[in-house]
Amino acid sequence: MRTMKTLCLLACIVASVCAAPNQKQMSNQELKPSKWLTSHELESTPGLDEMSLERLENMSVDKGAKLLRKLYHVAHIDDELRPSFVPSASNIPVAIMKPNGQKIETKLNNLVSKAKELPEFGDDEVTIFITGLPQTSPTITKATKKLVKAYMQRYNLQQQQKDSQQPRNKDNEYSSSEETSDEWKSAKTNSGDLVIIDLGATLTNFKRYALLDIEETGDMLGKVLVRLADEADVPHEIIHIVAQGIASHVAGAAGNQFTQQTGHKLRRITALDPSKILAKHENTLTGLARGDAEFVDAIHTSAYGMGTTIRVGDVDFYPNGPSDGVPGAENVVEAAMRATRYYAESVRPGNERNFPAVPANSLKQYKQNNGFGKRTYMGIDVDYDLEGDYILQVDAKCPFGQRATAKKQTSYHGMHQA
Numbered sequence: 001m002r003t004m005k006t007l008c009l010l011a012c013i014v015a016s017v018c019a020a021p022n023q024k025q026m027s028n029q030e031l032k033p034s035k036w037l038t039s040h041e042l043e044s045t046p047g048l049d050e051m052s053l054e055r056l057e058n059m060s061v062d063k064g065a066k067l068l069r070k071l072y073h074v075a076h077i078d079d080e081l082r083p084s085f086v087p088s089a090s091n092i093p094v095a096i097m098k099p100n101g102q103k104i105e106t107k108l109n110n111l112v113s114k115a116k117e118l119p120e121f122g123d124d125e126v127t128i129f130i131t132g133l134p135q136t137s138p139t140i141t142k143a144t145k146k147l148v149k150a151y152m153q154r155y156n157l158q159q160q161q162k163d164s165q166q167p168r169n170k171d172n173e174y175s176s177s178e179e180t181s182d183e184w185k186s187a188k189t190n191s192g193d194l195v196i197i198d199l200g201a202t203l204t205n206f207k208r209y210a211l212l213d214i215e216e217t218g219d220m221l222g223k224v225l226v227r228l229a230d231e232a233d234v235p236h237e238i239i240h241i242v243a244q245g246i247a248s249h250v251a252g253a254a255g256n257q258f259t260q261q262t263g264h265k266l267r268r269i270t271a272l273d274p275s276k277i278l279a280k281h282e283n284t285l286t287g288l289a290r291g292d293a294e295f296v297d298a299i300h301t302s303a304y305g306m307g308t309t310i311r312v313g314d315v316d317f318y319p320n321g322p323s324d325g326v327p328g329a330e331n332v333v334e335a336a337m338r339a340t341r342y343y344a345e346s347v348r349p350g351n352e353r354n355f356p357a358v359p360a361n362s363l364k365q366y367k368q369n370n371g372f373g374k375r376t377y378m379g380i381d382v383d384y385d386l387e388g389d390y391i392l393q394v395d396a397k398c399p400f401g402q403r404a405t406a407k408k409q410t411s412y413h414g415m416h417q418a
């Protein structure tokens, strides 16, 4: 859509203005990174070898975002940064979470045979969560844990509701003061299986992250999903991939591969802050896009930082509008992880409607046009029949959703105006 193109262009121009303050007028000719980055800045842009997540986590959101934009532009100056890293399936850790909270740990090459050993696997829905960064910092680990825990709560809810009729079990591993409200007791959920594919574990340094071959890795994963459907009798209609950052694009390529081989589409792909893509094959379109599953949704929380402003789905959510990072995040890595936190919050039974959103092109427009267009909910309960860009406001601290807007929209906005 035109809006998003404009946003991307804007991002470029913003980057260029920061880089070359004297260069006010830009013709298309001049929109080449080599023109807008001064030679000093080109020289001071770190090489991939010098980059690390830790470095990004040590920087403020705007500094980290600026650095990533520079890297991105430098990578695209001559369009010759080619992907070169493909993890082997036997190196990608996988965990199948059983309803009782037990974990079956294996590697991606053995996922299908392990799933076949579980008689009830694939009877309800199957959620495949793919990590996009190594679990190297508390921010990343926490986001991943929250998501896994939320799904475990969701998928075991019926059992928990039954248990709650009986005297409360003190050791109930699913309850914590932060995460229990009374609403879950009456919430309706599906049961299902959660599979965690820890792709992030193979991205042991920034270079691997930057040079990950999205297409090849996605093809490999797609083939595993085809076998899962064929050999473990998991219908494609119940497969939902939830993927972080760069893994969103891998999920897109996997969905594509699945469709090529079977003629069917996966049910849904949810992208949690889909990343910028640094390395691309020549003359190849790459990255998650609408059509890679029946329904594709995305939550962009670091659009100008780790993430991308480019729309990747049927529905793209921009909490607080496209930005370097969402409120409360202290660095770009944390901002990127917020997408996982928001989504996890919506997965927790009773919280499905914590993130009401409306179609808009900017936060300003969202605030001025109180509730135009069709409202939907960011997260697990999004309407599958929508498309477009959606904006909402989020809080800086957990719980992040401002669910009140759903109930008391007018007075809410009334209160916050001026």
Ligand SMILES: *[C@@H]1O[C@H](CO)[C@@H](O)[C@H](O)[C@H]1NC(C)=O
Pocket (backbone or CB within 6 Å): 052, 054, 055, 058
């Ligand atoms: C990040 O900050 C920590 C604590 O100040 C420091 O020990 C570490 O060396 C820094 N790492 C990088 C890559 O700058």
